[in-house]
Each structure stands twice: as structure tokens, then as C-alpha cells.
Amino acid sequence: MPKEYRTIEEVAGPLMLVRGVQNVTYDELGEIELADGEKRRCKVLEIDGGNALVQLFEASAGINLESSKVRFLGRSMELGVSEDMLSRIFDGLGRPIDGGPEILPEKRMNINGLPMNPAARNYPQEFIQTGISAIDGLNTLVRGQKLPIFSGSGLPHANLAAQIARQAKVRGTSEPFAVVFAAMGITFEEANFFMESFRETGAIDRSVMFINLANDPAVERIATPRMALTAAEYLAFEKNMHVLVILTDITNYADALREISAARKEVPGRRGYPGYMYTDLASLYERAGRQKGKSGSITLIPILTMPEDDKTHPIPDLTGYITEGQIILSRELYRKNVLPPIDVLPSLSRLKDKGIGEGKTRADHADVMNQLFAAYARGKDAKELMVILGEAALTDMDKLYARFADEFEREYVSQGYYANRDIEETMEIGWKLLRILPRSELKRIKDKYLDQYYEES
Numbered sequence: 001m002p003k004e005y006r007t008i009e010e011v012a013g014p015l016m017l018v019r020g021v022q023n024v025t026y027d028e029l030g031e032i033e034l035a036d037g038e039k040r041r042c043k044v045l046e047i048d049g050g051n052a053l054v055q056l057f058e059a060s061a062g063i064n065l066e067s068s069k070v071r072f073l074g075r076s077m078e079l080g081v082s083e084d085m086l087s088r089i090f091d092g093l094g095r096p097i098d099g100g101p102e103i104l105p106e107k108r109m110n111i112n113g114l115p116m117n118p119a120a121r122n123y124p125q126e127f128i129q130t131g132i133s134a135i136d137g138l139n140t141l142v143r144g145q146k147l148p149i150f151s152g153s154g155l156p157h158a159n160l161a162a163q164i165a166r167q168a169k170v171r172g173t174s175e176p177f178a179v180v181f182a183a184m185g186i187t188f189e190e191a192n193f194f195m196e197s198f199r200e201t202g203a204i205d206r207s208v209m210f211i212n213l214a215n216d217p218a219v220e221r222i223a224t225p226r227m228a229l230t231a232a233e234y235l236a237f238e239k240n241m242h243v244l245v246i247l248t249d250i251t252n253y254a255d256a257l258r259e260i261s262a263a264r265k266e267v268p269g270r271r272g273y274p275g276y277m278y279t280d281l282a283s284l285y286e287r288a289g290r291q292k293g294k295s296g297s298i299t300l301i302p303i304l305t306m307p308e309d310d311k312t313h314p315i316p317d318l319t320g321y322i323t324e325g326q327i328i329l330s331r332e333l334y335r336k337n338v339l340p341p342i343d344v345l346p347s348l349s350r351l352k353d354k355g356i357g358e359g360k361t362r363a364d365h366a367d368v369m370n371q372l373f374a375a376y377a378r379g380k381d382a383k384e385l386m387v388i389l390g391e392a393a394l395t396d397m398d399k400l401y402a403r404f405a406d407e408f409e410r411e412y413v414s415q416g417y418y419a420n421r422d423i424e425e426t427m428e429i430g431w432k433l434l435r436i437l438p439r440s441e442l443k444r445i446k447d448k449y450l451d452q453y454y455e456e457s
Helices: 133-138 157-169 188-201 220-236 249-263 276-286 314-322 330-335 366-390 396-411 421-436 447-454
Strands: 008-012 015-018 027-035 039-048 051-056 068-074 078-081 088-091 107-110 127-129 151-152 176-184 207-213 242-248 287-291 297-304 325-328
Touching: 078 220, 088 220, 133 366, 133 396, 133 421, 151 157, 151 220, 157 188, 157 242, 157 297, 176 188, 176 220, 176 249, 176 287, 188 207, 207 220, 220 249, 220 276, 220 297, 242 249, 249 276, 249 314, 249 325, 249 447, 276 314, 297 314, 297 396, 314 325, 314 421, 366 421, 396 421, 421 447
Parallel strands: 088 207, 151 297, 151 325, 176 207, 176 242, 242 297
Antiparallel strands: 008 015, 015 051, 027 039, 027 068, 039 051, 078 107, 287 297
């Protein structure tokens, strides 16, 4: 039986100081029992001699310093895992909230996970089809990759996240595919949107959802992505599944880190965020990948809203350092009703060349992708010139490129949230658009592919 302490010294916001403790360790779970028998949970943030600074998971209201007792449980926070988690919805601490029964765990896993040894990693190289042309055709997602989506306040990243979760699959394999979806600090309305969207399309059958609402405690928000990644590690490395993890919204997670750091009176770093935010984010992102000798994998799509659409804000800035590229959503495209509003030029998937080509997508993929990028960039330049100098100042070729840019946004990027295009359809749309331009302009595509696809109409 764990020893009980009645030595609560003070409670300040989400923090509580307990004096005279013995053999208590960092990150250990604790239980506070109030005078009326109610129990609340906490975890150890700091040990200083015999003093333990603990953080409460629930509200501190009603804790009487005289009559409340604390006992420490001798273990870190754990998640009970089992294959029965698929098709279930949990809160940020891993408790079922879908009205179903408790999970009977096959085992319990520490939610902090174990960092993957770089020498034990396999290189990401298999194509994951999301059914979204702007990603599959131009910024390809590869199995085992970390590819964040940078959004802005009010942009439809929730719709895009739900679409990827519904549509994503590894082609050419019968191995099981699962989605682990974790939402942090979202409104009830958003939570409802995700749950309904998953249920309607049947995607829930292969999904595990963790939902932490905006009115839940900040400390639960910090546990939520770790719960999700622990479930993903179990499904990937013990049950050999391909797992896609979607975390939204990392900005709410970082704000919770800042809130707790301020409560602990730590010296703030950039914009008030703690100086260790980089290592904290890395401890999440680096749990994705592939391991040698195991057929399962974790592919990670963290979604974050950039405060004031600022790419240099600490959260997108640090995320960009740790991950392999980014998909950027554009307010300008959203205003033009291009859905999803993916801005393909500043977006980047650093591993895309590993997941495309013969035997993976199609032999002409790399050439077509480079040509589309080049033509779209020139078309956008022509359109800017048109705004400044008027259409009369443009050459006939520039007008053709400007038309290409408009068609590209309307046909290739804009597909709505329910169109699921396979890679062949995405490639055909690309060729159809390139036929707007004369063959002599397509300098980035090998003649053998031009002979094969350009003349077809």
C-alpha cells in the first residue's frame, strides 16, 4: 500500500507542494484524496530533497490543506493498450468517452515512450496515397515521414485532416493500415465534426481517437499526444500495422507548455515559451519512423495554426527544424474558394523523391512534378505583372502561363474535401494542364514521356 502524506504545504493554480516525501521520483503519478473521499490525480514535476512539486490533472478547487491526503503510485503515466482500441474514442488521458466499455489491456505502456535509436531506423521510402493531388503529385508523403501542415486561424485544416484520415492508404500492400488521431484544445463543435466525419465514412473502424477539449486542464493537453503516440507505437511495432498519426493543434499544445512553465515561474524564452520547447516537440516528433526488422511504421502529420500567419513564430519555426518539410495553407487561395487551399510553392516534402517513380507511383512523376512547379511559378509571376502593367504589357506566352496558373489552381489544387483521387488521376490532370503550353516550353520533361503522354488528348 503506498504511503500517505498529509503534508500539503500550498496549492497555487495547477501546482501543489507536498513536504517530507520519501523515494518519490520525477514524473511519478500521484493521487489526492479529499475529505469527502473524492480522488484527483496529479504527477510529480520536481523533487527538491523531501519536497515534491506536483501538477494537478483536475481543478484545485475544494482541496483542503488540512484534511486532504496524497499518495504516490510508484509509476509514470501509462496507457493500457490492446487491438480493441481501434474504432474507439478516448479523452486526453486515455479514458473511453464513446459510451463503450473500458479497454481490457493486453499490456500497459509508459506514455513517454522510448526514443528510437537512429541506427535502428529504416529510411522512409514508400509512397502513401492521400487522394489529394497537391500532396500526392507535388509534395508526396512517404511512409515513416514527419510532414506537418502549417495553417492559419480560420483556415480549414480540420477538413483537410479529416480528409487525409479518411483517404490515406499504402498502395500495393495488404498489410493493415490504421489512423491514430489526437486533437488538443479543440472546441466541442470541432470535436463533434471529427467524430461525425469519422463515423459517417466508416474511417472510425480503423481509427483510434483521443480528444482533449479546450476546457480540459492544460496538463491533460500535454499528455494527449503522448497517449496517441503510445497507441501508435503499439499498433506499429507490436501489431505490424502502418499507422498514420494526425496531431491537431500543436499550437494549443505549446500554449499549454507555456502556461505550465509560467506557473512554475521558469525563465521564459522566445515569446514567453519555455526554452526547452524545441526538445519537448522533438520528443514527440521523433517517435515517428520505421524500425529495422519490423514491418510496421509510424507516419506523422502534426497540424499547427501559425499565430498571425507568421512562419517565423517559434512553434512553426521549431517544428520546421525537426520535421521533413511542411504543407502550407494559403489564406489567399481560401478566399478564391480553392479547397483545400494548399499553397504548393512554399510547401515542401523533403523525402518526396524517395517515394515516387517507377514501381512506386509512375516513371514520369518526377519530371511532371518539376514542370508543374516551374510553370505555376512563372504563371504567378505573369499574373503579378498583369496587375502592375496591365494585360497589354504581357507577351502571348506570358498570357498562356497566366491562364495555366488559374487552371492549375482551379483543377489541380482545388478538388474539395470528398474527392479521393488516385495517383494515376492526379498525373492525368497534370498532363491535361501541361497541354495548355506548347511542347517546346516543357523543358523539364524527357522526350520519351512527352512522346507517350503529351500528344494524348
